[in-house]
Amino acid sequence: MIRTAIIGASGYTGIELLRLLHRHPQAEVTMVTGDSTAGKQITEVYPHLQEIYQQTVEAVDPQRIAEQADIAFLAMPSGHATEIVPALLTNGIRVIDLGGDLRLPADLYRTWYGKNPVPADVQQQAVYGLSEWFCDEIQNARLIANPGCYPTATLLALLPLVKAGAIEPDSIIVDAKSGVSGAGRGVALGSLFSEVNENFKAYKVNQHQHTPEIEQQLARVAGEQITVTFTPHLVPMTRGILATCYGKVKEGWTQRRLMDLYTDVYAGKSFVRIRPFGNYPQTKEVTGSNFCDIGLSLDERTGRLTVLSAIDNLVKGASGQAVQNLNIMTGMPETEGLLSVPMYP
Amino acid sequence: MIRTAIIGASGYTGIELLRLLHRHPQAEVTMVTGDSTAGKQITEVYPHLQEIYQQTVEAVDPQRIAEQADIAFLAMPSGHATEIVPALLTNGIRVIDLGGDLRLPADLYRTWYGKNPVPADVQQQAVYGLSEWFCDEIQNARLIANPGCYPTATLLALLPLVKAGAIEPDSIIVDAKSGVSGAGRGVALGSLFSEVNENFKAYKVNQHQHTPEIEQQLARVAGEQITVTFTPHLVPMTRGILATCYGKVKEGWTQRRLMDLYTDVYAGKSFVRIRPFGNYPQTKEVTGSNFCDIGLSLDERTGRLTVLSAIDNLVKGASGQAVQNLNIMTGMPETEGLLSVPMYP
Amino acid sequence: MIRTAIIGASGYTGIELLRLLHRHPQAEVTMVTGDSTAGKQITEVYPHLQEIYQQTVEAVDPQRIAEQADIAFLAMPSGHATEIVPALLTNGIRVIDLGGDLRLPADLYRTWYGKNPVPADVQQQAVYGLSEWFCDEIQNARLIANPGCYPTATLLALLPLVKAGAIEPDSIIVDAKSGVSGAGRGVALGSLFSEVNENFKAYKVNQHQHTPEIEQQLARVAGEQITVTFTPHLVPMTRGILATCYGKVKEGWTQRRLMDLYTDVYAGKSFVRIRPFGNYPQTKEVTGSNFCDIGLSLDERTGRLTVLSAIDNLVKGASGQAVQNLNIMTGMPETEGLLSVPMYP
Amino acid sequence: MIRTAIIGASGYTGIELLRLLHRHPQAEVTMVTGDSTAGKQITEVYPHLQEIYQQTVEAVDPQRIAEQADIAFLAMPSGHATEIVPALLTNGIRVIDLGGDLRLPADLYRTWYGKNPVPADVQQQAVYGLSEWFCDEIQNARLIANPGCYPTATLLALLPLVKAGAIEPDSIIVDAKSGVSGAGRGVALGSLFSEVNENFKAYKVNQHQHTPEIEQQLARVAGEQITVTFTPHLVPMTRGILATCYGKVKEGWTQRRLMDLYTDVYAGKSFVRIRPFGNYPQTKEVTGSNFCDIGLSLDERTGRLTVLSAIDNLVKGASGQAVQNLNIMTGMPETEGLLSVPMYP
Structure with a gap:
C-alpha cells in the first residue's frame, strides 16, 4: 500500500x-x-x-x-x-x-x-508529468511538475500534429474555455457567483501563464520553436475545460489521415478517447473522470483543422493526472483506481 | 457475479x-x-x-x-x-x-x-424499497417498488420522528426542492434551459403524486393516519434534492434528545449521515453518492422542529438505492460498490 | 427634477x-x-x-x-x-x-x-417603507427604513391574511429562497461560484435577522403578537426570491374568499399582481421589474393555505422599492420610472 | 405613433x-x-x-x-x-x-x-439590417433581413478591419460562444437544462448557417472574397454572445492605430462601445441592452490581433436591432426607446 x-x-x-x-x-x-x-x-x-x-x-x-x-x-x-x-x-x-x-x-x-x-x-x-507523452521519464522521477489544466487539454490535442509535422507551426491558435473551479477556492471578486453566473468572458488575453508551458512542450516534441496564440475564457460552470485548437494543415493531410494519426498515437492510452467523425466532445461527457476526449474537423473550404478536446480540469487537468503519475512512478498499472464512468448528467 | x-x-x-x-x-x-x-x-x-x-x-x-x-x-x-x-x-x-x-x-x-x-x-x-427501513422485506422480495426521490429524502428525515411519536402528526409540512434531472430526459418546455436557469418556482402545489407515497409510509411506521402538506420546487441545478421538513414537537423533546433519536435510529446505516448541531446539509455535499445527510434545528421560540435532508436524486433518490436494494436482495453487503466520496465541488 | x-x-x-x-x-x-x-x-x-x-x-x-x-x-x-x-x-x-x-x-x-x-x-x-402598506407615513417621512428583501416578499404575501384575521397566528411558516445577489458583492467563501453552483442549501436556520422584521410588521397589522418560523435558502441563481408561506386558515375561508381578499387588498396597487387560480409565480417572471407576483393554494385535505410570492430581490426587494418610496415622498405617481416588462427569459 | x-x-x-x-x-x-x-x-x-x-x-x-x-x-x-x-x-x-x-x-x-x-x-x-453599417439603405427599405445573432457580434468586430484593409483576409477565425436562448423556445433534447447546465460544447463545427452570412457581408465591405473559419459554442447561460475573432494584422498596424480605427468608425454610433486598452467585454455587461461592446488585443509575439465583442443575443442580436431598424425606417432617432442600462448583475 x-x-x-x-x-x-x-x-x-x-x-x-x-x-x-x-x-x-x-x-x-x-x-x-x-x-x-x-x-x-x-x-x-x-x-x-x-x-x-x-x-x-x-x-x-x-x-x-x-x-x-x-x-x-x-x-x-x-x-x-x-x-x-x-x-x-x-x-x-x-x-x-x-x-x-x-x-x-x-x-x-x-x-x-x-x-x-x-x-x-x-x-x-522536475519531470513534466503529461502522462501519455512522457511516461518513461515519469517512471523514474523523484519530482513531478504536474501539468496545468489548459496545457493538458491543449497538448493532448496538438502534440500528435506537431510530432507528425502535419501542421504549420506558426498557425496555431488555442481558444480555451474553463469552468470556475480552475481559479481555486480563494475568495476573489471575479469568482463570485453573481459575477460569473449568466456571464461569459475572456481573461488574461495574450497574457496567461499557461502560454509558455504549452509552447515549451510543443517545441520539445516538434523539435522547433513554436509560438501560439492562447485565449482563456471563463464559463459559468464549475468543472470542465474545452480547448478549441486551430491550425493550417500541411499538404497531403486529409481528414482520414488525421484521424488515423490520432488513433495511432493514442492506441493503448486508456484515458484518451478519439471521437468518430462528426462527433465532438462536451465537457459533461468527461465530468468526474480522467478522460480526455478529442474530436477533429478539417474544413476543406479553408484548409484549417479544428481540434476539440475536453477534460475535467480537476481530474485529468490536475488531481487525476497526479494519481496517474503516482501509478506510473510506483510501477502500478496507469489506470489503477482511476477508471470510472463520467457523471452524466 | x-x-x-x-x-x-x-x-x-x-x-x-x-x-x-x-x-x-x-x-x-x-x-x-x-x-x-x-x-x-x-x-x-x-x-x-x-x-x-x-x-x-x-x-x-x-x-x-x-x-x-x-x-x-x-x-x-x-x-x-x-x-x-x-x-x-x-x-x-x-x-x-x-x-x-x-x-x-x-x-x-x-x-x-x-x-x-x-x-x-x-x-x-411489491415491497417498498426504502433500504434503511424495510431491509427484511426487501431481502426476500421478488419485486421492489423503488421509492421516489422526494419520498426518499422526506421519509429518511421524518420516519424517526413518527416512529418515536415525537411530533404532532397533523403538523407536518414538507417544502422540497429538486434539481431538474428529476423530470427525466423527456423533452418538455418546462425543462428547457432558458426556462429553468435563473428561475425558481413551485409546481404541482398540493397535487404532487409523491404526497400519498409519503403519507402511506409515514402512516405505516406511525401506526396512524398522517396527512402532510407537500410543496415541490424546481431548482436551477441538475442534481440534488433538499427537503425542509417542519413539525411541532411534543412535550419533552429537546434538541439533545432529538439528536440522540436520529443517531440511534441510523446507527450502523452507512448511507445516512447525521450532521452535528448547527450544521445543515447542502445538496452538493452528497452529489454523485448514495448518502442522505440530515440536520436538525429545534426552535425554542416556536416549538417547531426543522429537519433538513439532502440526497442526490439520481443516486439515493433512484439508481443508487436500486443498487442498494439489489445488494440486499442478493445477500451482499448493503454498501457493495456504492461507497464513494461525493463529488465536491 | x-x-x-x-x-x-x-x-x-x-x-x-x-x-x-x-x-x-x-x-x-x-x-x-x-x-x-x-x-x-x-x-x-x-x-x-x-x-x-x-x-x-x-x-x-x-x-x-x-x-x-x-x-x-x-x-x-x-x-x-x-x-x-x-x-x-x-x-x-x-x-x-x-x-x-x-x-x-x-x-x-x-x-x-x-x-x-x-x-x-x-x-x-424611521418609517418602515413597505410602499403598498404604509404609503401615508412614507409620504411625510424624512427617513425611510427600506424593507429587507425577504420581508418584502413575505409581508406582501401574509399581511392580507393577518389583517383579515384569516389565519391562525401561531401557524405561520415561511420557507424562503433567494438568489445569491442578496448576499451582496462582498467576497466570501460561501458566495463563490464553485460553492453555490449545482448546490442548494438552507442557512441561518431559525437565526436569520429578517425574522424579527417580519414578525414586527405582521404584529403591527394584526394587532397581536405573531411568531413565525423562517427558513432562508440559497438558490444557484443571481436574482430572485420566492417565499413559500404556510398557515392554517380559520373557519369559513374558502379559496374563493381568499382570492377576493387579495384582489381587494391590492386593488389599485400597480406592483402587486395576483395570479389566477392554479397559477403560481416564478422568479423569472418578475426579473428586473418592481413587481411582486402572488399565487394561492388552499389544500382542503389539510386546511392549510400556501401563499407563494416572487420578487426580484434587487428591485422590489431593495432598489426598486427605494425608488417607489422616493416617488411617494416627493408626491410623484408611485410608478414613475418603474413600470417595465420583466426580462424573460 | x-x-x-x-x-x-x-x-x-x-x-x-x-x-x-x-x-x-x-x-x-x-x-x-x-x-x-x-x-x-x-x-x-x-x-x-x-x-x-x-x-x-x-x-x-x-x-x-x-x-x-x-x-x-x-x-x-x-x-x-x-x-x-x-x-x-x-x-x-x-x-x-x-x-x-x-x-x-x-x-x-x-x-x-x-x-x-x-x-x-x-x-x-431585402436590405441587410446591420444598423451601424447600412443605415442609408435601411432608411428606404420595405423589407429588412435582420442580421443573425452571431453575424451581428462578428461583423461589428471585424468590419472596421476589412474596410481599412488592416488584416490578412484569409487569416480570420471566429470562435463564438452563445447562450442557449439563441436556439429559441422549441423543445429539443439539446436545449434541456440537464444537458446544457455544467456543460460546454462546440456544435455545427464548420457547418453553421451563419458562416456564409458573415462571409458575404465581410466581402461586400472588403470588396474581395473572404472565407472564415467559424466555430459556434453553447454556453450554459440564457443570454449573451461573445465572439473571439482572430486575424493577422498587416504591416504597420499598431495597437494604437487599431484603437483609433475602431473609435473613428464607431464615432457617433450610440450602441457600439469600444473598451479602453486592456479591458475586455463580458456578456453580462450588455445584458438586456442593445449595446455591442468591443475590446482589442494585439499580440506582438505572434502579430495576431484578437477582437472580442459582446452582445445580448436577444437584443442587439435580434429584437433590439429590429427596433433600431424600425427607428431608422421611420425617421426616428436610432436610439429611440432603446437606451437602457444593462442589467448587472
Whole structure:
C-alpha cells in the first residue's frame, strides 16, 4: 500500500485527491496538511467527507511528512514550491507538484508568473508529468511538475500534429474555455457567483501563464520553436475545460489521415478517447473522470483543422493526472483506481 | 457475479445505473434495452460511455431478459409497469422498478397519477424499497417498488420522528426542492434551459403524486393516519434534492434528545449521515453518492422542529438505492460498490 | 427634477439604483459616493456603465451630499447607518436606507444583528417603507427604513391574511429562497461560484435577522403578537426570491374568499399582481421589474393555505422599492420610472 | 405613433419585442399573432406580461395585419418567410424579418439551410439590417433581413478591419460562444437544462448557417472574397454572445492605430462601445441592452490581433436591432426607446 500525503487540504485539487484516492486499491492518504486549516478535523472544513475521512489537518512539516508518506502531493497555489519542495526532497520523499512552479525555466517563470523561481537545481530535477507523452521519464522521477489544466487539454490535442509535422507551426491558435473551479477556492471578486453566473468572458488575453508551458512542450516534441496564440475564457460552470485548437494543415493531410494519426498515437492510452467523425466532445461527457476526449474537423473550404478536446480540469487537468503519475512512478498499472464512468448528467 | 438488465437505457436513471454498476465488484450489466433507441450502440446515445460499455441497445423482450439476467431494473417513466412487469415475473426474474407504478394501492394511484393501475396481484407482491427501513422485506422480495426521490429524502428525515411519536402528526409540512434531472430526459418546455436557469418556482402545489407515497409510509411506521402538506420546487441545478421538513414537537423533546433519536435510529446505516448541531446539509455535499445527510434545528421560540435532508436524486433518490436494494436482495453487503466520496465541488 | 445621491456605489443595490434612476423622467443621480472606490470613475468599477454615467465616485461627505442632492439613498451593508444617517439628517437631507439598521428597535437589533443599534432618536424617526402598506407615513417621512428583501416578499404575501384575521397566528411558516445577489458583492467563501453552483442549501436556520422584521410588521397589522418560523435558502441563481408561506386558515375561508381578499387588498396597487387560480409565480417572471407576483393554494385535505410570492430581490426587494418610496415622498405617481416588462427569459 | 404587429408571439424574440416596444415612446404593438397560440390571451402564454399586455393572440392573416399595423416584425424560426412575407408586401406593409430566410442568395441558402429559398424577387428587395453599417439603405427599405445573432457580434468586430484593409483576409477565425436562448423556445433534447447546465460544447463545427452570412457581408465591405473559419459554442447561460475573432494584422498596424480605427468608425454610433486598452467585454455587461461592446488585443509575439465583442443575443442580436431598424425606417432617432442600462448583475 502506497502511503501518500496531501499538502494543501482545503483547496479544490486537494479535496479531489481525497476523492480519487479513496477508491484507489493500492494507495492511501496517511496525512493531510494545510496552513489555514491546521488543527481542524478535515470534516469541519469539508462536511461531505463525514464518515469517510477522519484525519485532522496538520501543519506542514517536511520531516514528518517524509516519515508518514512515500509520496507527497503538493496541492497548493503556485508560488509555494520553494518553501517546501527542497525540504521534502532532502527528506527523501518523492513529490508531485500540482502548482505551476516547476513547469518553466527560471526566466520564463519570472516573466509570466511575476514571482521568484525555485532554485535551479530543483527545477532541473522536475519531470513534466503529461502522462501519455512522457511516461518513461515519469517512471523514474523523484519530482513531478504536474501539468496545468489548459496545457493538458491543449497538448493532448496538438502534440500528435506537431510530432507528425502535419501542421504549420506558426498557425496555431488555442481558444480555451474553463469552468470556475480552475481559479481555486480563494475568495476573489471575479469568482463570485453573481459575477460569473449568466456571464461569459475572456481573461488574461495574450497574457496567461499557461502560454509558455504549452509552447515549451510543443517545441520539445516538434523539435522547433513554436509560438501560439492562447485565449482563456471563463464559463459559468464549475468543472470542465474545452480547448478549441486551430491550425493550417500541411499538404497531403486529409481528414482520414488525421484521424488515423490520432488513433495511432493514442492506441493503448486508456484515458484518451478519439471521437468518430462528426462527433465532438462536451465537457459533461468527461465530468468526474480522467478522460480526455478529442474530436477533429478539417474544413476543406479553408484548409484549417479544428481540434476539440475536453477534460475535467480537476481530474485529468490536475488531481487525476497526479494519481496517474503516482501509478506510473510506483510501477502500478496507469489506470489503477482511476477508471470510472463520467457523471452524466 | 450477478447479471443485471437495464430496461430503459436512454433515461437518466438508466444511465446512472450504468455508471454505478460499472464499479460494482459483484454485479454486471448483461443487457440494455430501450424502445426508442433499440438497435443503436449505447455509445451513440451516450458518447461518454465510449470505451466503457460496448452494448447494443435491444428491444424489450421479457423472455430474453429473463435468460440474460438475474435481476432487471425497470428504469422507465411511470405508466409502463403493466406492460412489462407481469411478463418479467412470469419468466422468473426479479424486478426493481424505479418508476411510481408499484408504490401505491390502485385507488390512490388512479387519483394521483391519473392512469390505470397495475393488476392488484402484481401491486401486492411489491415491497417498498426504502433500504434503511424495510431491509427484511426487501431481502426476500421478488419485486421492489423503488421509492421516489422526494419520498426518499422526506421519509429518511421524518420516519424517526413518527416512529418515536415525537411530533404532532397533523403538523407536518414538507417544502422540497429538486434539481431538474428529476423530470427525466423527456423533452418538455418546462425543462428547457432558458426556462429553468435563473428561475425558481413551485409546481404541482398540493397535487404532487409523491404526497400519498409519503403519507402511506409515514402512516405505516406511525401506526396512524398522517396527512402532510407537500410543496415541490424546481431548482436551477441538475442534481440534488433538499427537503425542509417542519413539525411541532411534543412535550419533552429537546434538541439533545432529538439528536440522540436520529443517531440511534441510523446507527450502523452507512448511507445516512447525521450532521452535528448547527450544521445543515447542502445538496452538493452528497452529489454523485448514495448518502442522505440530515440536520436538525429545534426552535425554542416556536416549538417547531426543522429537519433538513439532502440526497442526490439520481443516486439515493433512484439508481443508487436500486443498487442498494439489489445488494440486499442478493445477500451482499448493503454498501457493495456504492461507497464513494461525493463529488465536491 | 429630483436630485439624488447614492451612498455606496460599488454594491449591487447601488448599481441597481443607477440602472433604475437612469430611466426615471423626474429624478437624476447627481452624486455617487463610496469608500473603497472614491476617486475612481464609476465606469472603472462598472464597465457596463460606459457612455451612460460619467460620474467620479466621491468620498462620503454628508455636508456635500446635502448640497448636491435632495434625497440620499444609503446603499451600504447593515452596520453603517450610525456613521452617516444622523449627519445627513442634521444637514437637512432626506434619507432612504436600504440596509437593516433602522428596521428594528434597539433590543431586537442587538440580539439578531449582534451590532450596536443606531441612536434611539434616529431609529424612532424611521418609517418602515413597505410602499403598498404604509404609503401615508412614507409620504411625510424624512427617513425611510427600506424593507429587507425577504420581508418584502413575505409581508406582501401574509399581511392580507393577518389583517383579515384569516389565519391562525401561531401557524405561520415561511420557507424562503433567494438568489445569491442578496448576499451582496462582498467576497466570501460561501458566495463563490464553485460553492453555490449545482448546490442548494438552507442557512441561518431559525437565526436569520429578517425574522424579527417580519414578525414586527405582521404584529403591527394584526394587532397581536405573531411568531413565525423562517427558513432562508440559497438558490444557484443571481436574482430572485420566492417565499413559500404556510398557515392554517380559520373557519369559513374558502379559496374563493381568499382570492377576493387579495384582489381587494391590492386593488389599485400597480406592483402587486395576483395570479389566477392554479397559477403560481416564478422568479423569472418578475426579473428586473418592481413587481411582486402572488399565487394561492388552499389544500382542503389539510386546511392549510400556501401563499407563494416572487420578487426580484434587487428591485422590489431593495432598489426598486427605494425608488417607489422616493416617488411617494416627493408626491410623484408611485410608478414613475418603474413600470417595465420583466426580462424573460 | 407607429403601429407594429408581431408575428410569432410565443418565441423568445417575439416576447423580447414586446418588452422593448413597451418602453418605446413612439411605437406600440397593435397586434400579436401566432399559430400555436392563436386564440389565447398573451398572458396565458407568458404570465410575466399580466397587467401589461391585454392582447389576444390572433391567427396569422396578412391582410388583417396590414390593416392594423404599419410595420410587421416576423419573429419566427427560419423557413417561414415564403409563407408570409410576399403576402405582407403585397398588402403594402413593411416587414422586418428576424429569421434567416432573407439574408442569403438562393444558392447559399439552399446549401447551408437545406431548405427552399424565398422567391428571388422577394430576396432581392431585402436590405441587410446591420444598423451601424447600412443605415442609408435601411432608411428606404420595405423589407429588412435582420442580421443573425452571431453575424451581428462578428461583423461589428471585424468590419472596421476589412474596410481599412488592416488584416490578412484569409487569416480570420471566429470562435463564438452563445447562450442557449439563441436556439429559441422549441423543445429539443439539446436545449434541456440537464444537458446544457455544467456543460460546454462546440456544435455545427464548420457547418453553421451563419458562416456564409458573415462571409458575404465581410466581402461586400472588403470588396474581395473572404472565407472564415467559424466555430459556434453553447454556453450554459440564457443570454449573451461573445465572439473571439482572430486575424493577422498587416504591416504597420499598431495597437494604437487599431484603437483609433475602431473609435473613428464607431464615432457617433450610440450602441457600439469600444473598451479602453486592456479591458475586455463580458456578456453580462450588455445584458438586456442593445449595446455591442468591443475590446482589442494585439499580440506582438505572434502579430495576431484578437477582437472580442459582446452582445445580448436577444437584443442587439435580434429584437433590439429590429427596433433600431424600425427607428431608422421611420425617421426616428436610432436610439429611440432603446437606451437602457444593462442589467448587472
